[in-house]
Amino acid sequence: MVPPTLTRRQQEIHEYLREHLDDFPHPPTLDELCDALGLSSRGSLHKQIQALIEAGLVEPMNNLRRGIRLVEEDMPPMGDSDALPLYGYIAAGRPIEAIRNPEMIDVPAQLRSSKPCYVLEVRGDSMIEEGILDGDWVVIEHRDQARNGEIVVALVDGEEATLKRLEAKSGEVVLHPANSSLAAMHYSPERVQVQGVLVGQMRRYH
Amino acid sequence: MVPPTLTRRQQEIHEYLREHLDDFPHPPTLDELCDALGLSSRGSLHKQIQALIEAGLVEPMNNLRRGIRLVEEDMPPMGDSDALPLYGYIAAGRPIEAIRNPEMIDVPAQLRSSKPCYVLEVRGDSMIEEGILDGDWVVIEHRDQARNGEIVVALVDGEEATLKRLEAKSGEVVLHPANSSLAAMHYSPERVQVQGVLVGQMRRYH
DNA sequence: TGGCAAAGTTCTCTTGATGTTCTATAATCA
DNA sequence: TGATTATAGAACATCAAGAGAACTTTGCCA
Numbered sequence: 001m002v003p004p005t006l007t008r009r010q011q012e013i014h015e016y017l018r019e020h021l022d023d024f025p026h027p028p029t030l031d032e033l034c035d036a037l038g039l040s041s042r043g044s045l046h047k048q049i050q051a052l053i054e055a056g057l058v059e060p061m062n063n064l065r066r067g068i069r070l071v072e073e074d075m076p077p078m079g080d081s082d083a084l085p086l087y088g089y090i091a092a093g094r095p096i097e098a099i100r101n102p103e104m105i106d107v108p109a110q111l112r113s114s115k116p117c118y119v120l121e122v123r124g125d126s127m128i129e130e131g132i133l134d135g136d137w138v139v140i141e142h143r144d145q146a147r148n149g150e151i152v153v154a155l156v157d158g159e160e161a162t163l164k165r166l167e168a169k170s171g172e173v174v175l176h177p178a179n180s181s182l183a184a185m186h187y188s189p190e191r192v193q194v195q196g197v198l199v200g201q202m203r204r205y206h
Numbered sequence: 207m208v209p210p211t212l213t214r215r216q217q218e219i220h221e222y223l224r225e226h227l228d229d230f231p232h233p234p235t236l237d238e239l240c241d242a243l244g245l246s247s248r249g250s251l252h253k254q255i256q257a258l259i260e261a262g263l264v265e266p267m268n269n270l271r272r273g274i275r276l277v278e279e280d281m282p283p284m285g286d287s288d289a290l291p292l293y294g295y296i297a298a299g300r301p302i303e304a305i306r307n308p309e310m311i312d313v314p315a316q317l318r319s320s321k322p323c324y325v326l327e328v329r330g331d332s333m334i335e336e337g338i339l340d341g342d343w344v345v346i347e348h349r350d351q352a353r354n355g356e357i358v359v360a361l362v363d364g365e366e367a368t369l370k371r372l373e374a375k376s377g378e379v380v381l382h383p384a385n386s387s388l389a390a391m392h393y394s395p396e397r398v399q400v401q402g403v404l405v406g407q408m409r410r411y412h
Numbered sequence: 413t414g415g416c417a418a419a420g421t422t423c424t425c426t427t428g429a430t431g432t433t434c435t436a437t438a439a440t441c442a
Numbered sequence: 443t444g445a446t447t448a449t450a451g452a453a454c455a456t457c458a459a460g461a462g463a464a465c466t467t468t469g470c471c472a
Contacts, residue, residue: 039460
């Protein structure tokens with residue numbers, strides 16, 4: 001998915017981030033980035049970053065400090081428009097963005113959405129009654145919002161990524177497994193971060 | 207190819223854009239293009255570009271800066287080497303070969319074998335405990351022999367095609383559903399014809 | 413636990429660059 | 443010569459980008 005046309009300045013900033021983000025000991029604050037870019041207005045920079053976030057090039061930083069991170073997305077090099085990155089295992093105990101240099105996997109257009117997607121390999125039986133088995137590949141649309149009833153990749157306390165059905169009530173978020181031997185888990189909303197929504201699934205038998 | 211309504215100058219500019227648009231680091235401004243074309247009036251250039259837009263050769267640039275882009279006219283030449291025929295529904299009550307003019311569906315290489323394959327859409331819940339749900343697509347390798355334990359497309363009495371796990375004993379063939387509310391079916395070997403073996407499975411959630 | 417400073421977010425305003433429109437004039441061609 | 447096309451240039455409209463202030467949220471620390 002080629003992002004909606006970036007302005008030239010946005011391309012420049014994106015390029016700068018790709019080349020210099022690792023130079024900082026921590027992800028920089030907006031003020032530090034302003035300094036590095038020669039800007040003097042935090043608000044202006046924020047607007048540009050916002051555009052990059054909407055284009056799917058930068059991770060959404062929901063009020064987090066030093067939250068500027070690039071989206072891992074080696075865009076398939078032309079022609080291979082059906083290949084998506086395999087980021088690793090779901091329910092493997094760490095945030096998905098941690099995985100680098102992902103393997104690429106072909107995904108038919110019918111199994112993905114028009115938005116940026118990625119692939120995870122399922123570990124465990126927590127969704128077995130939905131027909132999602134250990135070892136399956138799931139296609140995830142990258143977004144941070146989901147509706148009730150959707151199956152999402154949820155990051156709890158920034159540490160553990162799991163695949164569960166989402167139910168957001170007033171004051172709490174419930175993650176429902178699809179396995180009668182497992183209980184639903186209840187969290188306060190700020191502990192749960194949606195990283196994507198299930199749009200497809202694949203399995204191989206040989 | 208080029209509509210005859212274009213004037214000569216418009217054809218020249220169109221030709222120039224096709225050859226040199228990629229030379230610019232970003233799409234050029236009208237002033238930059240004027241410079242490259244040896245013009246000195248932005249307004250004149252704009253009028254010519256306008257004509258190309260109306261001819262459908264250039265994307266409309268609604269007040270966008272650096273918005274000059276050529277219309278993509280290349281349709282992919284239908285050479286989908288990864289597409290497999292969708293023959294219809296499994297458990298639909300008739301031999302698979304009966305379906306003509308199948309729809310084609312993209313299947314990633316990982317989900318198919320090197321042998322000829324085809325795709326079926328699953329009807330019913332007979333394999334639900336294997337994670338194969340109603341509406342799923344299954345990728346079938348076309349062969350008439352199978353080993354014990356493989357999931358096969360089996361044609362019984364030449365009439366009904368079903369997806370089941372195969373068990374061939376001495377003197378009989380047992381077809382095992384994966385649904386505790388359904389019983390295994392026993393047939394004499396000559397009544398059962400294997401039409402293919404399950405090698406992949408896909409599901410969409412949107 | 414509550415306050416405070418730091419950092420993210422939102423907003424308005426300004427400015428220069430850039431796209432758009434218009435008119436007048438020159439060039440080209442039948 | 444008359445009509446069409448091409449160009450120049452001015453005037454206008456719009457937008458990207460930045461500055462800076464005000465507001466909100468976060469995270470730290472006593």
